[in-house]
Amino acid sequence: MEFRILGPLGVLEEGRPVALGGAKQRALLAVLLLYANEVVSRDRLIDELWGGEPPDTAHTALQVHVSQLRNYSAATRS
Numbered sequence: 001m002e003f004r005i006l007g008p009l010g011v012l013e014e015g016r017p018v019a020l021g022g023a024k025q026r027a028l029l030a031v032l033l034l035y036a037n038e039v040v041s042r043d044r045l046i047d048e049l050w051g052g053e054p055p056d057t058a059h060t061a062l063q064v065h066v067s068q069l070r071n072y073s074a075a076t077r078s
Contacts, residue, residue, distance in 0.1 A: 005033050021068060024049055028065045 004010035009030050011018040020026050031048045046058045
């Protein structure tokens with residue numbers, strides 16, 4: 001899998017573009033790529049995704065976005 005973060009966010013699998021999820025999922029992937037090989041706290045991710053005014057459901061929504069990324073990653077490898 002190849003990730004492109006300079007310019008528009010892009011993912012290639014075996015040279016073919018991969019469709020990415022919605023805006024928050026794309027933003028989450030971008031943040032995780034920018035901090036590759038580092039621990040990124042839940043609070044940091046929430047701040048990056050929602051800024052200074054996260055919704056009350058931010059923790060749950062973040063879990064959903066992470067789960068979707070994991071499921072997508074697993075599906076592209078099989």
